[in-house]
Amino acid sequence: MNTELPLDLPQGPVAPPRRTATPFREPLPGPTRYTTVDSPLGELLLHGDGEALGGVLTPPRDGVERSVPQDWVAESKPFTEAARQLAAYFAGELREFDLPLAPAGTPWQLRVWRALTTIPYGETAGYGQLAGELGKPTASRAVGTANGRNPISVIVPCHRVIGANGSLTGYAGGLERKEYLLTLERAGRGG
Numbered sequence: 001m002n003t004e005l006p007l008d009l010p011q012g013p014v015a016p017p018r019r020t021a022t023p024f025r026e027p028l029p030g031p032t033r034y035t036t037v038d039s040p041l042g043e044l045l046l047h048g049d050g051e052a053l054g055g056v057l058t059p060p061r062d063g064v065e066r067s068v069p070q071d072w073v074a075e076s077k078p079f080t081e082a083a084r085q086l087a088a089y090f091a092g093e094l095r096e097f098d099l100p101l102a103p104a105g106t107p108w109q110l111r112v113w114r115a116l117t118t119i120p121y122g123e124t125a126g127y128g129q130l131a132g133e134l135g136k137p138t139a140s141r142a143v144g145t146a147n148g149r150n151p152i153s154v155i156v157p158c159h160r161v162i163g164a165n166g167s168l169t170g171y172a173g174g175l176e177r178k179e180y181l182l183t184l185e186r187a188g189r190g191g
Contacts, residue, residue, distance in 0.1 A: 052102035058173035112146035122189035
């Protein structure tokens with residue numbers, strides 16, 4: 001697969017103004033609830049605490065069937081709005097998600113994931129750029145590691161982070177999915 005950015009997306013610094021970071025909250029105690037929804041990326045696994053979304057996971061790239069922990073509870077109702085917004089996003093009708101989010105991560109990961117939510121729809125940023133914005137200009141690898149562990153794919157847009165040379169790099173869901181999401185957003189912004 002060609003990993004050069006084949007899109008007409010801004011490269012290098014993202015033009016201001018940036019969006020306000022999406023707030024996160026602590027997951028509520030209790031069982032993790034989950035459901036699956038169909039998408040152009042394959043079947044997405046959504047999970048959370050019943051009030052806030054804790055994860056949107058793409059299908060495994062290796063073709064192995066995904067399993068969920070035995071103590072998770074299958075329940076679709078808490079994910080009705082997330083499923084609706086994801087469907088609207090994939091239809092090109094939604095640019096910004098408005099959902100309560102409660103990802104579990106280290107303080108550093110949470111900082112990086114919040115920064116990802118400021119990258120506007122259809123634009124990209126580099127790992128080094130994000131590290132600088134977080135006050136850690138030499139931490140581009142640490143940003144990349146945190147980016148790769150983002151549990152809320154698509155909604156917390158880790159797919160909008162590209163290599164310094166404009167190449168598609170590291171996406172847990174696979175580079176073909178990253179390319180799909182960037183192409184979708186480019187079309188959605190009229191470019």
